[in-house]
Amino acid sequence: MSRIRAFTMPKWGIEMTEGTIADWTVKEGDSFKRGQTLCLIETAKITNEVDAEYDATVRRIIVGGGSEAEPVGALLAVFDEGDHSEEEIDAFVASFKPAEGGIAKGAASAKAAAQEDAQSAPAPAAEKPRIRIETNRPISPEALRLAEDEGVDIADIEGSGRQGRITHQDVVKALRGPSGSAPRGALTLDAEDFQVFASPLARRLAAIHGIALAGLTGTGPRGRISKADVLAIAPQPASATAPAMAAFVAGDNRPDIVPFDRVRKVVAQRLTQAKQDIPHFYLRTSARADALLEMRKTANLVLGSKASVNDWIVKASAMALARHPDVNVQVHGQEIHRFPHADVSIAVASPKGLVTPVVRQANLMRIDQLAAETRRLIDKAQGKGLSMTDMEGGTFSVSNLGMFGIENFDAIINPPQGAILAVGAALRQPVETAGGGIGFETRISFTLSVDHRAIDGAAGAQFLQTLKSLIEEPAGLFA
Secondary structure, X not given: OOOEEEEEOOOOOOOOOEXXXXXXXOOOOOEEOOOOEEEEEEOOOOEEEEEOOOOEEEEXXXXXXXXXXXEOOOEEEEEEOOOOOHHHHHHHHHXXXXXXXXXXXXXXXXXXXXXXXXXXXXXXXXXXXXXXXXXXXXXXXXXXXXXXXXXXXXXXXXXXXXXXOEOHHXXXXXXXXXXXXXXXXXXXXXXXXXXXXXXXXHHHHHHHHOOOHXXXXXXXXXXXXXXXXXXXXXXXXXXXXXXXXXXXXXXXXXXOOOOOOXXXXXXXXXXXXXXXXXXXXXXXXXXXXXXXXXXXXXXXXXXXXXXXXXXXXXXXXXXXXXXOOXXXXXXXXXXXXXXXXXXXXXXXXXXXXXXXXXXXXXXXXXXXXXXXXXXXXXXXXXXXXXXXXXXXXXXXXXXXXXXXXXXXXXXXXXXXXXXXXXXXEEEEEEEEOOOOOEEEEEEEEEEEEEEOOOOOHHHHHHHHHHHHHHHHOHHHHXX
């Protein structure tokens, strides 16, 4: 039996509340087969390809590619398994209700209310000149900076960007204007001064000193009048003991406001919750790494791999976790889940923010296998190709900032995991030799952040003892 089907924003993972259509691979009127890719959906940290689960035709696309985020359950498109009329499609769209208990509807109402508030906000007065612009209209930071520098009133500018956003080019066009006169709300300069090619600071200095820009010759690129050109003819303060010096003119120090993106919102929410809800305590130690560094060189040659120092630390951590299952845990409410194998999450800085892909059963891998797997996950993270499967289910995390020269730090636990290992830089340090002399060795510092609800201090200390012994005597990593 043919029917009309709603295609809605899917829910991947407990914490997903919204997603964004990055791109459609089909268009209205296209027929598709089961298994064909329909679109790309961006969530907080990943981009997923969505494949068709049945054969149908795209009758209506409700949310286009590149639009704002939509909540879980929101209607994205309408598919038709038969040959229904346009009236039937319209009726289906009009009667659609989100399946997520009104989540999509409520969020959409909130979004509409916010847009209505923005549209009803009073526009700045046209007659009142000002330097700083306060507005609820969507405008890019560069456009706002230019408007404030040039004193342009943005009330009558029609934005050409997405959803009416005012762009830098929109302000430039308003500044030039078809009539050649000064823009509405500009600084009090002569109208002909706005026809002169000059920098914003040169215009401001000219206004301060009462200098007409129209009579100046610019020495900047393409004849642009610069600050130096204005200061060269500006009145200089008299001094009996020193030559005249140009007065310092402080410029604006306004921040470039960057709203949280979806990844930053999720990271902020999770870290705040972890720090508030998890009773952290910290265990610190350091280990000699000279033997490990030598073995790494030899093993890479023998195995033909490119295992990093961090790969060896992940391997040692995984083997220590297998010997200390009390640390290899997740905390779920009032339950502690212990795991026989170590699924180690590695912290990776990606273009979309901090992500933690998981190396599965790292304790069972050879070092060359582990290095290949971490390289695969890092490459996917850098290319925005991580899937939800790559991210879920870790039992322990390793965060390494040693490559940036950080000696030690305290990491925040990644729930529901029970612990995270912070790794510092490998540093040469002086030590006393057996004969009473001074020698040098390479040491790496480790800080274990522990959830005290699930892991006792003694259990964490024993884990670090095992980790330290594996680092200092790395032959045990091949056992």
